[in-house]
Amino acid sequence: MIEEYAAAWDELTAPGAQFAMSEIEVRGVPIRVFDAAPPSMRFVWELAALHGDKDYIVFEDERLTYAEADARVKALAHHLVDVHGVGSGDRVAVAMRNYPEWVLSYWAIVSIGAACVGMNAWWTSDEMKYGLADSRPKVLIADDERVERVLPILDDLRNGDGGAPLHLISVRYDGDLPDDAARWNDVIDPSAAPATLPDATIDPDDDACIFYTSGTTGFPKGAQLTHRGSVHNLMDLGFMAAVSAAAAAKAGVPSKAPDLTPDGEAKQLAFMAPTPLFHVTANNCLLHPATLSGAKLVLMYKWDAARAIELIEREGVTNFSGVPTMSREMLLHPDWETRDTSTLAGLGGGGAPLQPDLVDKIDKNLKGGASTGYGLTETHGIVTANSGSLYVSKPASCGRVVPCLDYKLIDDAGNEVSGPGARGELCVRGAVVIKGYLNREEATADAIQDGWFRTGDIAEIDDDQFVFIVDRAKDMVLRGGENVYCSEVEAAIYEHDAVAEAAVFGVPDDRLGEIVGVAIVLVDGHTLDQDGLTEFLSEKLAKFKIPERVWILNEPLPRNASGKFLKRELRDSLAG
Known part of the structure; x- marks a missing residue:
């Protein structure tokens, strides 16, 4: 089917076709843009709002239509503009789990030309303080758990160097608040919402969102996602679905997708979002296409395989996009055999590669099939995608690079490498590469050179232009x-007085792919165990960053000639 795939690719991107492209220059870099691309994410929401009385957000037993959501988006947008003076170039932070208010806040913020700062909901108070001080939003919209974490640091944020008012809007919080804080239900009155959004001037290269990525220097970096990049990721997703379908039709491969018109009437698509909306995986690669297509968005309070299967049956979920461990847990759960999951078009997602055996399991267990995507925060979402029969034939590949990106492999010296079996760091250039890292000119210059973003991942590219990620260059x-x-x-661990040497590395794990491990050498006369380290780090790092495997060693850690710890050697010897 490779020939049919290549032919469909060329047809869909030909001049005048649905995904035709033109070359423009942005920040001095030549890039390809889709001729039919919407001008901004505000325009995407205005199109989506036309879906009216269709179900939009389902959260547990709560339900909102597109029209009901639109009224709330408009009410919040006017509140932000009229009460807090938020406008183009400003920022509004959102810190909460996957509540409906996350979605509504996002659309209101991007529709007035401000940037939505999506804060990691697992962050501790210290991590929240760093992110808020770095991004300096005018308003913070936070749920009960995050309000509890931010209240002790609110005065410091307002009164510190370059402090700002930082107005607080609480969501689903019944506790006491400062006099100048507001509650969601007091500022959002959908019955009195204006008929239109506030006026806004939005350039395609304005920031739409700031998502924080873990930092190689010990501090997270705020990736600046633009309207252009978000729109083009949305169109890349549409293209990759269209080219797969067109190739299958050319090859005469019968569709394995469920029949969504069993009674002659088209059924609504339903997307399940099991991963956090403060990541591009759920926000850009699931929320965006679900919203534009008029689909129902099914949210969960927290991940639970049994509850997910129950909701798939109840809501007729058609599209599931999570991390691979979620797909595996559902397929292995006893409820999988007793619940009706026939509406699922397939199981897919990103964040980690699907193991080849899981691709096969999904293909055999679903009318649809498996799909995957490789991408990064710094590319607004996907760089590649692979699905259907091609994925089954190339289960170790994450697919071809999306059409709006140029790509190359480079060696350690920065020279381009190519040819059979060539391996190098994957670099990409195009419309979906971020503008840069907020307040981090040096980090931006290191990561993006002449428009080329260095992914930090080592790849091979076969003769069919399919990408295989084989290793990581980044210490991650x-x-x-x-x-x-x-x-x-490591920076947090070294703050402990007992630690003389520490090397953190990944430990293979069947469920999560990898977990965090650390080898530690103690200062003479000091003691430390895993429980003590966990307690020490609990106020400094989000829970998922805290090592789950700890080795206390009596000998100095092995180093190479330049003095760097030999982490792979440590991992192989300690974790097997």
Whole structure:
């Protein structure tokens, strides 16, 4: 089917076709843009609002239609503009689990030309303080758990160097608040919402969102996601689905997708979002396409395989996109055999590669099939995608690079490498590469050179242009879809007086792909165990960053000639 795939690719991107492209220059870099791309994410929401009385958000037993959501988006948008003076170039932070208010806040913020700062809901108070001080939002919209974490640091944020008012809007919180804080239900009156959004001027290269990525220097970096990049990721997702379908039709491969018109009437698509909306995986690669297509978005309070299967049956979920461990847990759960999951078009997602055996299990267990995507926060979402029959034939590949990106492999010296069996760091350039890192000119210059973003992942590219990720150049652990930079964890560990040497590395794990491990050498006369380390780090790091495997060693850690710890050697000897 490779030939049919290549032919469909060329047809869909030909001049005048649905995904035709033109070349423009942005910040001095030539890039390809889709001719039919919407001008901004505000325009995407205005299109989506036309879906009216269709179900939009389902959260447990709560339900909102597109029209009801639109009224709330408009009410919040006017509140932010009229009461807090938020406008183009400003920022509004959102810190909460996957509540409906996350979605509504996002659309209101981007529709007035402000940037939504999506804060990691697992962050501790100290981590929240760093992110808020770095991004300096005018308003923070936070749920009960995050309100409890931010109240002790609110005065420091307002009164510190360059402090700002930082107005607080609480969500689902019944506790006491400062006099100048507000509650969601007091500021959002959908019955009195204006008929239109506030006026706003939005440039395609304005920030739409700031998502924080774990930092190699010990501090997270705020990636600046633009309207252009978000729109083009949305169109890349549409293209990759269209090219797969067109190739299958050309090859005469019968569709395995469920029949969504069993009674002659089209059924509504339903997307389940089991991963956090403060990541591009759920926000850009699931929320965006679900919203534009008029689908129902099914949210969960927290991940639970049994509850997910129950909701798939109840809501007729058609699209599931999570991390691979979620797919595996559902397929192995006893409820999988007793619940009706026939509406599922397939199981897919990103954040970690699907193991080849899981691709086969999904293919055999569903009318649809498996799909995957490789991408990063710094690319607004996907760089590649693979699905259907091609995925089954190339289960170790994450697919071809999306059409709006140029790509190359480079060696350690920065020279381009190519040819059979060539391996190098994957670099990409195009419309979905972020503008940069907020307040981090040096980090931006290191990561993006002449428009080329260095992914930090080592790849091979076969003769069919399919990408295989074979290793990581960055010192990073990929734990269940969450990036954990080893240097950040090491920096926190070294604050403990008992630690003389510490090397953090990934430990293979069947469920999460990798978990965080650390080898420690103690200062003479000091003691420390795993419980003590966990307690020490609990106020410094989000829970997923804290090492789950700890080795206390009596000998100095092995180093190479330049003095760097030999982490792979440590991992192989300690974790087997």
